[in-house]
Amino acid sequence: MLVFFRDGFYKDLIILLVLTVIVGAVFSQGIAWAIDTYFGDTLDGMIGEYGEYDVILHIREEAKETALRELERIGEESFPGYRVNQTLTIAGQANFFFGFPDAYRTREVLESITSYFGAVPGINGYTLMVEPSVLIRGVHPAAREDVREQIEELEGVKFVVKDGNNLVIVLLNEDWISGVTKKIEDILQQYQILELRFPMGFEVDTQEVGDQALAILHAQNTTGEDVYKNVTSAEYGEDLDAFLKTLVEMRDFLGSYASQVRIIPEPGVELGVGELILLEDDLTIEVTGMYGDLVEAMIVEGSPVQSTDRIVQKGYRYRNDGERGEFIGDVEIENERYRLAYAVDESLRLLAELEELSVQASTAVDNAEAVLTTFQEALMQLEVLQVQMRQLNEGIASGEAKSSGEQFLVTLLLNGLFQTLAQGVINTGEESLDSLQNLDIEEMRKSLAGISTQISNVQEIDVTAIMEQIGFVRDTLPDLNDAEIGQSIRLINTYLAGQVIPGERVQLLIQGKPLDAKVFETIFQEELENPYLHTYSTSVGMVSPDARGEVFRILKEVRSIVAGMLSIIFTMIVLILDHATIFSTLKYVRACERPDKRGWKRLFNPLFFLGGTLGTVILTSVYYLSRSQIPFFSLPFVVLLGFVLGVLIVAFAERFSPVHSMELMAGQSLGLSNVQIMREVVIPPSRPGLLNILNRFKQQF
Amino acid sequence: MLEIKDLHKSYGKLVALDGVDLRVSKGETVVIMGPSGCGKSTLIRCVNRLTEPDTGTILLGGKNVLSLNGRELQNLRRNVGFVFQQFNLIGRLTVLENVMFHLVLGGMNQDEARVKGRLALEKVGLRSTEDRRPHELSGGQQQRVGIARALVTNPEIMLWDEPTASLDPILVGEVLEVMEELVKTTATTMVIVTHEVSFALRVAERIVFMDKGQVVEQGAPSKVFENPQSDIARLYRKLLVN
Numbered sequence: 001m002l003v004f005f006r007d008g009f010y011k012d013l014i015i016l017l018v019l020t021v022i023v024g025a026v027f028s029q030g031i032a033w034a035i036d037t038y039f040g041d042t043l044d045g046m047i048g049e050y051g052e053y054d055v056i057l058h059i060r061e062e063a064k065e066t067a068l069r070e071l072e073r074i075g076e077e078s079f080p081g082y083r084v085n086q087t088l089t090i091a092g093q094a095n096f097f098f099g100f101p102d103a104y105r106t107r108e109v110l111e112s113i114t115s116y117f118g119a120v121p122g123i124n125g126y127t128l129m130v131e132p133s134v135l136i137r138g139v140h141p142a143a144r145e146d147v148r149e150q151i152e153e154l155e156g157v158k159f160v161v162k163d164g165n166n167l168v169i170v171l172l173n174e175d176w177i178s179g180v181t182k183k184i185e186d187i188l189q190q191y192q193i194l195e196l197r198f199p200m201g202f203e204v205d206t207q208e209v210g211d212q213a214l215a216i217l218h219a220q221n222t223t224g225e226d227v228y229k230n231v232t233s234a235e236y237g238e239d240l241d242a243f244l245k246t247l248v249e250m251r252d253f254l255g256s257y258a259s260q261v262r263i264i265p266e267p268g269v270e271l272g273v274g275e276l277i278l279l280e281d282d283l284t285i286e287v288t289g290m291y292g293d294l295v296e297a298m299i300v301e302g303s304p305v306q307s308t309d310r311i312v313q314k315g316y317r318y319r320n321d322g323e324r325g326e327f328i329g330d331v332e333i334e335n336e337r338y339r340l341a342y343a344v345d346e347s348l349r350l351l352a353e354l355e356e357l358s359v360q361a362s363t364a365v366d367n368a369e370a371v372l373t374t375f376q377e378a379l380m381q382l383e384v385l386q387v388q389m390r391q392l393n394e395g396i397a398s399g400e401a402k403s404s405g406e407q408f409l410v411t412l413l414l415n416g417l418f419q420t421l422a423q424g425v426i427n428t429g430e431e432s433l434d435s436l437q438n439l440d441i442e443e444m445r446k447s448l449a450g451i452s453t454q455i456s457n458v459q460e461i462d463v464t465a466i467m468e469q470i471g472f473v474r475d476t477l478p479d480l481n482d483a484e485i486g487q488s489i490r491l492i493n494t495y496l497a498g499q500v501i502p503g504e505r506v507q508l509l510i511q512g513k514p515l516d517a518k519v520f521e522t523i524f525q526e527e528l529e530n531p532y533l534h535t536y537s538t539s540v541g542m543v544s545p546d547a548r549g550e551v552f553r554i555l556k557e558v559r560s561i562v563a564g565m566l567s568i569i570f571t572m573i574v575l576i577l578d579h580a581t582i583f584s585t586l587k588y589v590r591a592c593e594r595p596d597k598r599g600w601k602r603l604f605n606p607l608f609f610l611g612g613t614l615g616t617v618i619l620t621s622v623y624y625l626s627r628s629q630i631p632f633f634s635l636p637f638v639v640l641l642g643f644v645l646g647v648l649i650v651a652f653a654e655r656f657s658p659v660h661s662m663e664l665m666a667g668q669s670l671g672l673s674n675v676q677i678m679r680e681v682v683i684p685p686s687r688p689g690l691l692n693i694l695n696r697f698k699q700q701f
Numbered sequence: 702m703l704e705i706k707d708l709h710k711s712y713g714k715l716v717a718l719d720g721v722d723l724r725v726s727k728g729e730t731v732v733i734m735g736p737s738g739c740g741k742s743t744l745i746r747c748v749n750r751l752t753e754p755d756t757g758t759i760l761l762g763g764k765n766v767l768s769l770n771g772r773e774l775q776n777l778r779r780n781v782g783f784v785f786q787q788f789n790l791i792g793r794l795t796v797l798e799n800v801m802f803h804l805v806l807g808g809m810n811q812d813e814a815r816v817k818g819r820l821a822l823e824k825v826g827l828r829s830t831e832d833r834r835p836h837e838l839s840g841g842q843q844q845r846v847g848i849a850r851a852l853v854t855n856p857e858i859m860l861w862d863e864p865t866a867s868l869d870p871i872l873v874g875e876v877l878e879v880m881e882e883l884v885k886t887t888a889t890t891m892v893i894v895t896h897e898v899s900f901a902l903r904v905a906e907r908i909v910f911m912d913k914g915q916v917v918e919q920g921a922p923s924k925v926f927e928n929p930q931s932d933i934a935r936l937y938r939k940l941l942v943n
Contacts, residue, residue: 007771593753666789669751670803670850671779673772680806685793701794701802 004589008675012698016578016691020618023690024570025625032563032626039555048085050174051131053097054105055113063122064094070120071096078116079104093124105130107159110168128163132174134181136167136188139541142231142509143191147540150187156180167541184543191540192510193231194517196524198533206232209528210506216527217508217515226512232505251492257337258485259304261285263295263315265329271295276318279331281305284318286486297331298489299482306338335482344474351467358458365452369445376441509540557629564628571619571642575649576656577689579614583607583653585682588661608647615646657687702727702890703748703858708757710743710914717743718754719914725858730884730891732901732922735911735933741894742786744911745860748892749781750774762857779807782851782859782889786866788843790835790850797822797831800850807854821849825879841872845879852883859883861893873897880904898941902926910934 005013059067068086075082075098083099098117100109109116113126139147144167148160151169156176161168171180196213198204210230217228263285265271275287277297284301304311311333317325480488514537521535586607619642620635622628633641649656659682667677683695703725710718717740725731733741746752748759750766759766761777769777790799801818805811822828825845827838835843844864851859864880865873877900884891884904895901901908902922909919910933918931929935 592751660792662785662787662789663791665751666785666791666850667803669749669778669781669783669785669789671775671777672803672806673775676806680802681791700805701798 004586004674007673009678012675012678012691012694013582016694017614017617019694020574020578020690021621021625024567024574024618024622027570028563028566028622028626028628031566032559032628035562036555036559039558040552043551043555048083048097048099052083053085053099054110054128054130055098055100056127056129057096057098057117057120058124058126059094059096059120060122060124061089061092061094064089064096066121067094067096067123071098071117074116074120079109097129105170107161107170110161110170111163128161128168130161130168130170132171132177134169134171134177134184135544136169136184136541137544138165139167140191140193140231140507140509141165142193142229142507143511143540147187147191151184154180154183181543188539188541188543189514190511192514193538193540194508194510194515194520195536195538196506196508196528196533197536198504198530204504204506206504206506209504210508212528213506213508213524216523217510217520220520220523226510228511229509230506231509232507247492251489254480254485254489254492255298257340257480258298258489259482260332260334260336261297261299262332263287263297263329264332265293265295266327269326269328271328276300277315277328277331278318278324279313279315281313283313283333284483285315285331286490298486299333300486300490301483303481303483304333304335307335310334337482341474344470348467348470348474351463351470354458355463358455362452362455362459365448365455369448372441372444372448560627560629561631563626564623564630564633567619567623567626567628568641568645570622571615571645572649574618574690575611575615575645577687578691579611579646580649580653580657581659581682581686581691582678583611583650584657584659585664585678586610587650587653588659588664608650611646611650611653612643613646615644615649616642618642619645660685702729702762703892704758704760705744705748706758706760708744708747708754708759710740710747710752710754716914718747718757721757721911721914721916723909723916723919725890725892727857727890728888729906730893730904731907731909732905733892733894733909733911734896734898734901734937735917739911739933740914741911742862745783745862745892745894748858748860749778749783751783779803779854780857782854782856784844784847784851784859784861784864786863788835788840788847788867790843790846792835795832795834796827796838796846799835799846800853803850804853817853818849821853822846824852824883825849839872840868841875844868844872844876848876848879848883856889858890858892861891861895863894863896865895865897898937902941910937 057067057071064086068084071084075084079100081101082104083097085097087095087097089095110128110130113128117123117126136147144162148162148167151157151167152160156172157180158170158172161170169180169184171177194217196209207230210232214228214230221228263271263277271277271287271290273287273290277285277287279285279302281304282302283299283304285297286300287295287297289296313331313333315328315331317328319325517535517537521533524535525531525533590605590607616639620639623638663681663685664677667681672680679695679698680701683691684699686692703723705721705723708718708721709716719740721740721744723731723744733744735741743752747754748761748766750769754767757767761781764777766777791802794802797815797818800821801814804814804817809817819828819831822831825848827842827845827849830838830842830846835846838846844867848864861880865876868876877897880893881900881904883889891904893901893904905922907919908922908925910917910925910931912931912933918925918929918934925934926938926941929938
């Protein structure tokens with residue numbers, strides 16, 4: 001079959017192939033370049049020319065007009081010749097690009113952005129985009145100054161700006177980017193952060209463990225050339241720790257309001273933490289802790305009866321089918337939350353009673369004072385009466401009456417009565433009166449006055465306010481039932497137990513030969529007697545392209561992907577328009593040939609191999625020359641894809657480009673060579689393509 | 702002129718030629734007849750190797766056709782005129798270009814080729830249609846262009862593969878007329894595959910009957926029709942009588 005090419009058509013095919021590859025590469029690269037240029041220009045329109053702006057100021061959208069005026073004022077006052085441009089507003093945040101004149105593009109200015117622009121209305125932060133520059137992200141504080149000093153010594157570096165945890169290396173011009181980047185990477189490679197992480201729940205003194213780890217490292221460092229430092233930062237992960245503590249507090253807080261559940265297991269019954277127990281009243285509890293015979297649990301489903309009393313229910317194992325299993329023992333439930341609410345309600349009642357009590361006590365004191373006054377007056381009259389009675393008695397006794405008649409009458413009337421009375425008064429009255437006279441009325445009056453003052457003080461207390469606040473406290477008690485509390489606690493425990501929150505960490509700065517974290521993990525685990533700690537190695541900083549560089553890198557990727565896609569599409573089109581015609585012709589020629597009787601040759605169709613090869617050559621060449629790069633498309637994959645495409649086009653060649661077999665046969669019968677048949681008979685009526693166009697230069701009819 | 706020996710050709714399991722022997726003398730007009738599928742077309746296509754036989758020998762002008770390759774085969778084909786059942790004209794070329802283009806591609810000067818082409822068209826009565834495209838002509842005219850194309854090189858032998866089979870009965874006459882005229886006026890060796898019995902009787906010097914890939918009877922028309930030896934010959938005789 002390949003004999004077909006020998007009389008000259010192979011030259012046409014080679015020219016076609018070369019032109020196809022060139023045109024394909026130009027086509028793919030050209031369109032990709034056009035897309036790249038379009039987006040690049042669009043980007044320039046949005047974020048300015050390279051080096052035009054130095055900082056992006058993020059301003060709240062509603063303040064952007066005011067902010068612009070302020071920026072213009074700052075620019076005119078502090079940076080004459082400044083440039084400012086408002087670009088995209090994203091998610092309620094306007095972005096202003098601000099460019100400093102060359103004279104002001106200094107380390108001091110760039111490190112003082114906040115002091116210059118901190119008062120701009122609505123400012124929400126800033127991003128440095130000074131160009132040309134190299135950005136090192138996340139530079140560890142322990143190595144920052146050291147690294148900075150070394151970088152500032154590099155040729156091509158104008159100055160280094162500290163921007164949060166990042167270092168922005170401003171260069172003299174963009175030609176230095178790759179060279180300086182390489183040198184920075186070399187500098188960063190001198191450092192290594194070896195991090196020891198402890199799992200959740202391990203509370204260790206990180207400084208102490210850091211020093212221990214340092215000692216281990218020094219012991220391993222036989223040359224003594226490398227430098228090790230304990231750079232564990234107490235602040236590191238502070239927010240996370242606070243969050244963790246808050247979660248723990250929240251869990252304890254919720255736990256204190258949950259009903260206290262204790263299980264008294266039957267002899268021989270074994271329970272495990274996390275096991276579910278079914279109670280009467282459709283309550284489900286989960287075992288949370290086991291302390292000897294005492295088993296604690298919490299309610300995870302259902303709510304117990306609201307009672308201040310201890311509730312005792314029978315517990316059963318929770319079977320997989322949700323039904324009750326064996327009896328495991330009695331379960332005591334004390335509803336602390338209800339008890340608290342009950343106590344608060346009682347306090348409110350007490351306060352209400354107290355207020356009433358003070359009013360009544362005040363009245364009682366007033367009454368007591370009145371009684372005391374009356375009593376005092378009565379006592380005085382009684383003393384007078386006592387004197388008179390004594391005189392009377394003495395008179396009677398001595399017979400000194402004023403007249404015999406009076407004396408007689410008094411003697412008659414009063415002798416018996418008064419004698420008895422007077423005697424009684426004298427005998428008993430004197431004693432009683434003495435004791436009444438001994439009463440310290442004034443002291444009693446003072447006491448009453450004191451009580452009165454205290455009652456007044458009580459009345460002055462704003463009991464209503466106290467009651468309102470206690471009512472508020474009652475209302476702020478978690479409005480959760482036991483099941484909800486239990487589920488919340490479970491959720492917090494799950495979160496705390498998860499990998500999302502790292503435990504304590506120790507950081508060691510290594511300067512010198514990098515250490516293998518995995519090797520030292522084993523050493524640290526043994527030496528620090530903690531098999532759960534893990535060791536990780538990180539760099540002290542990561543060189544990143546600047547923001548614009550990142551965008552352009554993405555654009556470059558897009559261009560490469562577009563070029564790759566176009567390469568594949570172009571290859572398919574070329575194979576369909578041009579090569580399918582050739583394949584159809586060759587298939588016809590092969591069908592007319594004397595069939596080969598040898599078995600393996602009958603199975604092997606060289607046409608498929610030819611198609612696959614052509615597909616491979618075209619796709620691989622176009623893909624390579626157009627600098628295509630599709631993710632996950634390795635070179636072998638591209639080669640294979642080209643081959644498969646070629647084979648497929650051969651398989652369906654007649655459908656894509658049917659050959660006029662009658663005309664072809666006529667050409668053969670007229671003694672035309674194969675190349676003449678192709679040029680004059682087959683190609684001219686074929687689909688328009690490169691082959692067709694090229695053929696016109698050689699076609700005679 | 703043409704000598705075919707023990708020629709075999711199969712298409713898969715279908716045997717098209719099963720040991721055909723045939724000898725055609727120079728200037729002789731041989732008509733091959735037989736039922737459809739008996740191998741007639743395959744036989745004459747094997748002569749210029751439009752179809753490759755499996756085994757056998759074909760000698761044309763003393764040359765072993767089956768051993769020719771490349772340019773030798775092309776030269777052979779230029780000396781063998783072939784008229785197709787379906788005309789097989791090049792659709793995008795004019796009538797004249799169809800007739801002359803292979804002369805030019807064979808190295809002849811354009812003007813000379815044009816003159817020769819017009820002469821050939823003259824012979825088939827289509828001089829006036831030289832600028833038309835094939836699809837603008839009737840079937841009979843197209844076939845006459847095909848005949849002119851085969852004639853234009855003055856071939857030593859002409860192979861006709863059922864030239865009237867695709868034509869409606871009205872147009873058959875004009876083609877047969879041209880063919881008959883050519884047979885009478887040229888000394889070219891002719892091998893004609895046809896079902897036209899009366900035409901065969903008129904022009905053939907020898908009629909060859911084929912059946913199931915084999916030559917079953919051959920001889921002068923008068924002989925084979927008067928005293929047919931094979932079933933096929935008898936069938937054709939019956940057709941002639943009717």
